[in-house]
Amino acid sequence: MSAETIVLITGANQGLGFHTARELLLLPKHHVIVGSRRPSSGDAAVEALRAVPGIQGTVSTVALDVTDPRSIATAKSHIETTFQRLDVLVNNAGIFMVPKDISPSGESSMVNDRALQHIFATNVVGVASVTEALLPLLRRSTLRPRLVFVSSSMASFTYNSDPRSPHGGSFAVEYRASKAAMNMLLLEYHMSQPDMTVIGADPGFCATEVTGEGADAMRAQGAAEPEVGGRVIASIAKGDKDNLPGRVHSAQGVVPW
Template sequence: MSDKILVLITGANQGLGYYAAQQLAATGNHHVLIGSRDVNKAHKAIETLAADSSIKVSASDFSALEIDVNSDSSIASAAKEVEQNYGKLDILLNNAGVAQAQEANPDGSGPSLREIYRAHYETNVFGASCVTEAFLPLLRKGHTKRLAFTSSGLASLALASTPDTLYAANNYPIYRSTKSALNMIMLGYALGLEQEGFVVSAADPGYCATNLNGNSGFKDPREGAKELVKSCVGAKEEVHGVMVSDDGVVPW
């Protein structure tokens, strides 16, 4: 795989990350590190990917990488492993995320509102930021210098200000606020790293049926994953410093 573009996708053992890994590997140009909190799930995902006859990939197109974005020690160990095995990283897709209950129980049982907010921000914002910082030295050694984030159209303030729609701000207020914060972090990296030749982007995959939402989404995650892939490999003039979707650039 020495001549292939090396990609790390966090949370790639299932859902959007899984299909993005599949689509990137299918180009024949990428070797994908399947990032997962449980390395056994990463290995299982690779077996399933290789067995899928609908798209041509093989187990050799992937490697498993244990990485828990909520653990600084896990992130550091993962970065060290990539450095030792490859010496660089070409593309980082920060995809791992959570979407939990949006409200505390009225009777006081279960997590408090503060704990619900903290859980969302810990993974969706702090985790992505810490992973990015840990892998930046390796990305600087890479050939393509690409940094991408899985965001959401729910992050858009313009769309959120429209009442009586799925995007209205009163729907999923905690989760969407983490994606708005993530977009700001993405934009900061886009401006800060541009002079070094980086391309930095965010993707809105749409409301896809994944474990994140109990498979309630109406869009096939394979289609949503195409936007993640676009954010990773799309032309700079189309994706840098913006959030892309299948409808084009999503308004802030």
């Protein structure tokens, strides 16, 4: 496997991560590691990916809960033992919650502190923990390693402060704040790791299970199919936007901060 590009995608057993893996496996000389919190879900995803017509790459799975330091350490050890290095890390695992919280006064609260802690634990702390753990393996890459952060236009201060924007307003504050914080991680790694390509991907509004309301509910709101977002992430993971690192890229172009 020494000639293959070794890619780890966190949270790749379903949704955007799965479709990102699918797109990359259509390329030759790519080995995709499906990060999955539950081993059984990872195994099922690998079986489904291997059955995709036309795939040229290879695929395996690793148990990885981005909120569990022991799980991260075990996953790192497995990747190091099996592949000795990592060429691309796609920080895709994330959660989205829209809490409906009522304050003691009976008024709706803008921020649910428990939801904020839970979302930040996955979308920010988990991303940082996985990245820090795997930086040594990325530095062993025989290529120019690539570190990809899956972000969102909902993290854009420019969009969210514009009442004319679809992202304007104060909906899903906890999620928006987490992705904005993750964007700062992206920028800091970009500035501190000159020998790596650090870059962000905005897959857009896609019909997945991330909200807990079901993909069909998101389709009813105009969401695209997850393979559309998967193609955006895969394009960036394979280097199509390497000429402009340190920014978040969507299908429409660079997402403003």
